[in-house]
Amino acid sequence: MAARYIVGIDLGTTNSALARCDAADAEEESRIEVRSIPQLVNPSEVAEPTLLPSFLYIPGEFDFPKGSLALPWEPEPKLVIGELARKRGAESPNRLVASAKSWLSYAAVNRTAPILPWQAPEEVPKLSPVEASSQFLKYLRTVWDSGEVRGQRGLALAEQDVLLTVPASFDEEARELTRRAAEQAGFPHVTLLEEPLAAFYAWLASEGDTWRRRIKVGDLVLVCDVGGGTTDFSLIMVSEENGELTLKRVAVGDHILLGGDNMDLALARVLQQRLEASGNRVDTWQLHSLWHQCRNAKEKLFESPKTQNRPITLLGKGTKLVGGTIKTELTREDLDQVLVEGFFPKIASGELPARQRRVGFQELGLPYAADPAITKHLARFLSEQVRNSPEAAAIRRGSSGLACPTHILFNGGVMKAALLRNRVVGVMNSWLRQEGFGALGEEQILEARDLEHAVARGAVYYGKARRGRGVRIRSGASRTYYLGIESAMPAVPGMEAPLKALCVVPFGMEEGTETAIPDREFGLVVGEPAEFRFLSSSVRKQDQVGSLLEDWGADLEELSPLEVTLKLDGQQGTVVPVRLESRVTELGTLEIWCVSRDGSHRWNLELNIREKTGR
Amino acid sequence: MNGFWKRVAFAFRSFFSILFHADIPEDIAQKGVKATVPFPQVSAAKEPSGLRLKEDARPGSEAAGRAVQILALLQRDGRLVDFLAEDISVYSDGQLGAAVRTIHETCRQVLDHYVKLEPILNSEENQPVTVQAGFDPAAIKLIGNVAGEPPVRGMLRHKGWRVKEVNLPPLPQAAGRMVVAPAEVELS
Numbered sequence: 029m030a031a032r033y034i035v036g037i038d039l040g041t042t043n044s045a046l047a048r049c050d051a052a053d054a055e056e057e058s059r060i061e062v063r064s065i066p067q068l069v070n071p072s073e074v075a076e077p078t079l080l081p082s083f084l085y086i087p088g089e090f091d092f093p094k095g096s097l098a099l100p101w102e103p104e105p106k107l108v109i110g111e112l113a114r115k116r117g118a119e120s121p122n123r124l125v126a127s128a129k130s131w132l133s134y135a136a137v138n139r140t141a142p143i144l145p146w147q148a149p150e151e152v153p154k155l156s157p158v159e160a161s162s163q164f165l166k167y168l169r170t171v172w173d174s175g176e177v178r179g180q181r182g183l184a185l186a187e188q189d190v191l192l193t194v195p196a197s198f199d200e201e202a203r204e205l206t207r208r209a210a211e212q213a214g215f216p217h218v219t220l221l222e223e224p225l226a227a228f229y230a231w232l233a234s235e236g237d238t239w240r241r242r243i244k245v246g247d248l249v250l251v252c253d254v255g256g257g258t259t260d261f262s263l264i265m266v267s268e269e270n271g272e273l274t275l276k277r278v279a280v281g282d283h284i285l286l287g288g289d290n291m292d293l294a295l296a297r298v299l300q301q302r303l304e305a306s307g308n309r310v311d312t313w314q315l316h317s318l319w320h321q322c323r324n325a326k327e328k329l330f331e332s333p334k335t336q337n338r339p340i341t342l343l344g345k346g347t348k349l350v351g352g353t354i355k356t357e358l359t360r361e362d363l364d365q366v367l368v369e370g371f372f373p374k375i376a377s378g379e380l381p382a383r384q385r386r387v388g389f390q391e392l393g394l395p396y397a398a399d400p401a402i403t404k405h406l407a408r409f410l411s412e413q414v415r416n417s418p419e420a421a422a423i424r425r426g427s428s429g430l431a432c433p434t435h436i437l438f439n440g441g442v443m444k445a446a447l448l449r450n451r452v453v454g455v456m457n458s459w460l461r462q463e464g465f466g467a468l469g470e471e472q473i474l475e476a477r478d479l480e481h482a483v484a485r486g487a488v489y490y491g492k493a494r495r496g497r498g499v500r501i502r503s504g505a506s507r508t509y510y511l512g513i514e515s516a517m518p519a520v521p522g523m524e525a526p527l528k529a530l531c532v533v534p535f536g537m538e539e540g541t542e543t544a545i546p547d548r549e550f551g552l553v554v555g556e557p558a559e560f561r562f563l564s565s566s567v568r569k570q571d572q573v574g575s576l577l578e579d580w581g582a583d584l585e586e587l588s589p590l591e592v593t594l595k596l597d598g599q600q601g602t603v604v605p606v607r608l609e610s611r612v613t614e615l616g617t618l619e620i621w622c623v624s625r626d627g628s629h630r631w632n633l634e635l636n637i638r639e640k641t642g643r
Numbered sequence: 644m645n646g647f648w649k650r651v652a653f654a655f656r657s658f659f660s661i662l663f664h665a666d667i668p669e670d671i672a673q674k675g676v677k678a679t680v681p682f683p684q685v686s687a688a689k690e691p692s693g694l695r696l697k698e699d700a701r702p703g704s705e706a707a708g709r710a711v712q713i714l715a716l717l718q719r720d721g722r723l724v725d726f727l728a729e730d731i732s733v734y735s736d737g738q739l740g741a742a743v744r745t746i747h748e749t750c751r752q753v754l755d756h757y758v759k760l761e762p763i764l765n766s767e768e769n770q771p772v773t774v775q776a777g778f779d780p781a782a783i784k785l786i787g788n789v790a791g792e793p794p795v796r797g798m799l800r801h802k803g804w805r806v807k808e809v810n811l812p813p814l815p816q817a818a819g820r821m822v823v824a825p826a827e828v829e830l831s
Binding site: 071074346 | 719722725726728729731733734738739741742744745746812813814815816819827829
């Protein structure tokens with residue numbers, strides 16, 4: 029039965045959202061609506077905001093009064109998800125799982141083992157990052173299924189056309205884990221869509237047909253997405269095919285763990301130091317209140333450019349409310365120095381971010397970006413990432429090789445502040461002028477509306493576009509993927525045989541296409557598991573299928589290995605020669621197949637996701 | 644006063660009390676006070692009938708629970724009870740002001756969310772208004788030269804307040820209904 033709804037789910041690091049539209053609606057403009065998500069906001073209190081904070085709290089015996097966690101569909105839930113989880117987690121962090129999505133892309137830990145909450149005491153039952161993500165999806169599914177569609181056939185969320193967004197910088201492992209989380213949550217098929225693309229689709233949806241007047245052939249759109257926990261960059265090129273304007277995603281940045289939360293915390297720390305310097309003690313609970321108030325004061329200062337400062341009052345803890353009150357203020361100068369200069373400094377396009385430290389990951393937890401300057405990460409993206417793109421000739425570049433966008437689309441909660449957007453545009457313009465291009469004016473800044481739900485709405489638009497009712501951006505594989513082939517050299521004791529990398533999936537390989545890897549055959553033994561080393565590169569973008577690399581420096585990263593066990597009745601132990609084929613499905617999944625020489629049998633290589641050690 | 648030994652006892656007690664506690668013993672102080680003219684003794688105030696706990700206002704009942712719940716919400720989100728319970732006489736206006744601004748904002752949000760208020764007479768204060776016949780004396784109070792039959796004209800001195808909407812969450816179980824704010828114990 030065809031799905032009744034197209035549903036877009038934005039599983040964000042800090043907040044998640046869900047949007048939908050009627051699949052049967054023939055218009056290109058059919059209404060995309062954002063759904064409200066009932067959740068506990070206080071014990072015994074359910075509200076229905078449109079965002080679900082991506083926080084999960086594992087209640088112990090004493091956390092909440094009996095019966096105060098009841099939801100309309102579940103009288104005694106074992107986990108608390110949403111606003112109440114976030115609130116309670118601030119008071120009692122041992123049982124809080126936050127930023128599960130960032131853990132999903134962190135290869136140095138075992139992402140399928142129960143490790144969250146990170147470093148929590150023994151008695152707290154733990155979840156893996158995959159399970160935590162699947163709990164959020166399961167929650168959305170339960171909310172949907174027990175809402176107005178309850179009981180009606182064919183309307184359960186798992187039966188709809190579901191699109192789930194992931195950061196463009198997620199590699200195949202992180203995407204595979206996201207798929208597994210969806211499967212565990214009861215979704216048999218989800219399509220993955222990259223978030224910057226979803227943001228662009230949301231812009232297309234709000235522009236309607238007039239988008240063709242805003243951008244033309246040869247234009248290059250930079251999508252700059254700075255959310256609560258992550259920063260993601262993408263470039264979309266506008267070209268022409270058969271007389272029609274087409275859009276193609278030509279570059280993807282690295283996954284940078286840097287976002288609004290870092291900024292708020294930086295402000296709070298500065299104020300905390302100032303208070304302690306003048307003799308006040310700020311304990312952890314008050315720091316939290318300071319963090320929260322800084323965020324509010326920051327937003328107020330952004331909203332009214334004439335205001336010079338906002339008072340911040342930390343009420344005394346306990347019943348000595350007034351007696352313990354500490355007063356301070358957030359000034360515009362603080363905002364400028366800490367946020368604007370600290371996170372968006374004016375720099376030359378050649379300045380690169382500080383190198384990521386690789387020491388002591390286990391103690392630090394997530395690998396937050398070493399350099400908080402987002403403009404430096406942007407500079408690096410525009411120069412290094414794009415340098416090797418297959419479309420290199422077509423992308424507008426300056427004399428130094430820097431990619432020069434013609435438009436910018438902002439996304440993410442942080443970019444709601446006009447001051448920060450203007451700063452990014454200002455820095456970009458200084459680079460453009462240096463490279464010999466004109467500055468970007470207001471026309472070139474694509475206005476996104478409703479930044480908090482844009483990604484979810486954009487995902488729905490893409491779902492419609494797939495069915496022919498809207499414009500599609502061609503994207504394809506976001507990285508180049510390789511198999512590791514050990515070269516046939518005599519074994520030297522104590523030395524690893526040198527590895528060569530065989531390109532099996534070129535950057536940009538489109539969804540719905542497949543290709544055979546020529547000139548190579550492997551002999552695999554039936555019934556015995558065979559392992560292939562698997563590598564990816566976000567920098568090399570021009571390698572073709574079948575090309576073999578010998579020296580790649582730091583350009584390639586090794587992922588978990590691919591495994592396959594050939595199954596052939598009655599031929600246990602025989603060697604079967606196979607060729608390789610790679611495929612990118614319509615759902616955005618990467619598949620690598622072993623095909624027997626005569627083409628009669630095929631076996632799928634599976635990603636055996638493991639923890640990386642010794643890095 | 645009384646017998647010799649009693650006096651000696653008082654003298655010694657007072658001496659040591661002043662030496663170690665900087666004050667004379669309570670009972671002696673009470674006895675000694677004669678200076679003020681006693682106020683006309685108001686007979687021990689008869690408890691207004693409303694104070695006597697009626698059936699439905701016993702601790703743990705629905706009515707008591709709702710009353711406590713309003714306080715609990717104002718305390719949880721606005722810390723109003725902490726503020727009212729504190730002795731503020733020792734603080735300067737400036738110190739008080741900062742805290743009050745915060746409490747004001749948060750308590751307003753509580754009212755907005757849970758108990759929406761609206762004015763009874765929605766006109767500008769200190770401007771003339773007309774009160775129609777058949778008005779509810781509980782909702783509109785006439786003051787000043789109160790004479791004649793409605794409709795009457797006068798100056799609006801106070802808009803009045805009425806609750807438009809009550810959106811209270813469900814009450815906790817009977818045992819927890821008298822809790823305004825739980826005690827907090829921090830573990831390290």
